[in-house]
Amino acid sequence: MSIPTETLSNAYRSMKTIREFEERVNAEIMNGQIPGFTHLYTGQEANAVGVCAHLDADDTIISTHRGHGHCIAKGAEVDGMMKELFGSSEGLCKGKGGSMHVADIDRGILGANGIVAGGPPISVGSALAAKIRKNGKVAVSFSGDGSVNQGTCFEAMNMAVVLQVPAVFVIENNYYSEHTNISYAVGCDDLKARTEAFGFPVFVADGADFFAVYEAAGKAIEHARAGNGPAGVFAEQGRYHGHFVGDPQHYRGEGELDDLRENHDCLKNFRARMAETGELDAATLDAIDAEVMAEIEQAVTAAKAAARPTAGQVTEDVYINYGAGA
Amino acid sequence: MSQKTMRDAINEALHQAMEQDESVFVIGEDVAGCNGSAGDVGAVGGVFGVTTGIYHRWPDRCIDTPISESAIVGAAAGAALVGMRPVAEIMFADFIGVCMDQIVNQMAKFRYMFGGKSRCPAVIRFSAGGGFSAAGQHSQAMYQIMTSFPGLKVVVPSNAYDAKGLLLSAIADDDPVLFFEPKILYQEACEVPDEHYTIPFGEANFVREGDDVTVVAFGQMVPKAAAAIDELAEEGISCDLIDPRTTSPLDENAILESVEATGRLVVVDEAPPRCGLTADIAGLAADKAFASLKGPIKQVCAPHSPTPFSPELEAAYLPDGNKIKAAIKATLA
Numbered sequence A: 001m002s003i004p005t006e007t008l009s010n011a012y013r014s015m016k017t018i019r020e021f022e023e024r025v026n027a028e029i030m031n032g033q034i035p036g037f038t039h040l041y042t043g044q045e046a047n048a049v050g051v052c053a054h055l056d057a058d059d060t061i062i063s064t065h066r067g068h069g070h071c072i073a074k075g076a077e078v079d080g081m082m083k084e085l086f087g088s089s090e091g092l093c094k095g096k097g098g099s100m101h102v103a104d105i106d107r108g109i110l111g112a113n114g115i116v117a118g119g120p121p122i123s124v125g126s127a128l129a130a131k132i133r134k135n136g137k138v139a140v141s142f143s144g145d146g147s148v149n150q151g152t153c154f155e156a157m158n159m160a161v162v163l164q165v166p167a168v169f170v171i172e173n174n175y176y177s178e179h180t181n182i183s184y185a186v187g188c189d190d191l192k193a194r195t196e197a198f199g200f201p202v203f204v205a206d207g208a209d210f211f212a213v214y215e216a217a218g219k220a221i222e223h224a225r226a227g228n229g230p231a232g233v234f235a236e237q238g239r240y241h242g243h244f245v246g247d248p249q250h251y252r253g254e255g256e257l258d259d260l261r262e263n264h265d266c267l268k269n270f271r272a273r274m275a276e277t278g279e280l281d282a283a284t285l286d287a288i289d290a291e292v293m294a295e296i297e298q299a300v301t302a303a304k305a306a307a308r309p310t311a312g313q314v315t316e317d318v319y320i321n322y323g324a325g326a
Numbered sequence B: 001m002s003q004k005t006m007r008d009a010i011n012e013a014l015h016q017a018m019e020q021d022e023s024v025f026v027i028g029e030d031v032a033g034c035n036g037s038a039g040d041v042g043a044v045g046g047v048f049g050v051t052t053g054i055y056h057r058w059p060d061r062c063i064d065t066p067i068s069e070s071a072i073v074g075a076a077a078g079a080a081l082v083g084m085r086p087v088a089e090i091m092f093a094d095f096i097g098v099c100m101d102q103i104v105n106q107m108a109k110f111r112y113m114f115g116g117k118s119r120c121p122a123v124i125r126f127s128a129g130g131g132f133s134a135a136g137q138h139s140q141a142m143y144q145i146m147t148s149f150p151g152l153k154v155v156v157p158s159n160a161y162d163a164k165g166l167l168l169s170a171i172a173d174d175d176p177v178l179f180f181e182p183k184i185l186y187q188e189a190c191e192v193p194d195e196h197y198t199i200p201f202g203e204a205n206f207v208r209e210g211d212d213v214t215v216v217a218f219g220q221m222v223p224k225a226a227a228a229i230d231e232l233a234e235e236g237i238s239c240d241l242i243d244p245r246t247t248s249p250l251d252e253n254a255i256l257e258s259v260e261a262t263g264r265l266v267v268v269d270e271a272p273p274r275c276g277l278t279a280d281i282a283g284l285a286a287d288k289a290f291a292s293l294k295g296p297i298k299q300v301c302a303p304h305s306p307t308p309f310s311p312e313l314e315a316a317y318l319p320d321g322n323k324i325k326a327a328i329k330a331t332l333a
């Protein structure tokens, strides 16, 4: 499989952007600059980027509480996201949603989601619209290894098969749902098989390897786009941080985090692959790194200086039109 | 007796209920924590730490679940129907959205639909309410909605002392009880006896006593209202502050007697106004104490909007001392 150079450099930039965005957000939370509950995606970047590399602007994704990476990979403006996290009225969602609700409908981002498994049913609706309109679009939902145990997820998967819609279910196994390991919370031994039992193919990938995710997602998305009904991607890769910022992570084994950062790093893997194939040289990647760092720095500076919302905005945007009663 | 936070008081109540009665068990997401992991199972005790230590003493009766709120509530309801006394934890009250059927169509109605022949002594605990910049899906009070369903008892403690006594009553109660813990109060402490005690349902607490205005407040609004009332006392305005503690059953008499004495009523809750507790209590007074009223009833609550994320917006959204003071003064104008 040959991947165009531009796709490669975009993918690397996107993964690096997510990494640096999250590391900076972590630091700003520690500084007390970002309010609310925030869940970082650091470590899992290749999942979002490997999937979204196949998506057009008007394909849709729906995300989770751990949503920053998915949104960046689908093209959300870093600047607007950072402002949103800081609670500015200039944020992507005017400071109404914050980390757990970053959304950009114009870019096909139907939102991060604070309700575990709130997304998959909505994604089936987006896929159904694509089927009715016959426009060849696909709808991707991201779900964690914990979220797949929610009834809404089961319902969405089954209904997607029944309706034969172009829904792509991306299951990200980072081994934990909050403080519980997948080996406890998923009752069967084989989550891939359980998912396939709904009646659609699931393609497995190492989530630390952009190329593996890209390949698996390519197959799933092609399957759905071609009108063969839903498909799945199952990617395994641990998160580098706690469930939320501040999580004491009692569930980690000794050396687990070091091993993750040392041996399961999509950025390192990507660079190693490029060194082998020569498709992008180190100087090009270094230049991307520098640009990304500057972009994040600028986004934080802008977010800190951005307008704060005012009391009158509380009741704006509840409805489009509420009639005379409002 | 010592100072205990609301979190510790609830935790102590759970320990005492578990000790007393083997049919009591705790179930929910990460109520033990670390299951299946390399870590120490039981190290978490719920995301707010409320079930801390229970797993280590009663590993068979502290049950972690997958993320499956419908099944958690259903399992509690089913175990209760056959004689257990489950205490289920739903991490955030907002997740009632996921398990609504099991609560309102199932457990709430068993006894009535089965002709009085069943018992469902389940308790479902929730963290509830705003104040954390947690936005629209992690900030709702929810208790006002659940109060509207016959068959459920609904508890909203406003301090550590009440939380302990009310939870012990809830667990001993033979009907299904929803127990809403204002999460902003988990760290607030007051004197809490070490021994087992209960607080009956349907008995309001008079937090302040005064002559001019009756203030009824719920959950996290109780300490806010108390502070506002103390400030007004310096201006010579004296208020009754009534904390109903349970919204179902509701201590109507306490409210009506106070309104009959003061002739003025302010009701404070953090939820939006429509079909909420402030309207409910205002309606009660208008219906049953109309002749005593000397002026319009004032409702202090959130606007008809979801809870916003940004701290500035949330501060404007939630009722605060200034809004409560203004409402009290407005009833006297």
Ligand SMILES: Cc1ncc(C[n+]2csc(CCOP(=O)(O)OP(=O)(O)O)c2C)c(N)n1
Pocket: A039, A064, A065, A066, A114, A115, A116, A117, A143, A144, A145, A146, A147, A148, A174, A176, A177, A178, A243, B029, B067, B069, B091, B095, B098
């Ligand atoms: C309905 C619902 N239940 C519980 C939660 C609390 N919660 C937030 S994230 C999470 C764990 C999700 O695990 P997983 O799906 O594996 O995603 P990950 O956090 O690992 O990305 C839980 C239990 C929630 N937000 N919504």
Ligand SMILES: [Mg+2]
Pocket: A144, A145, A146, A172, A173, A174, A175, A176, A177, A178
């Ligand atoms: Mg997970």
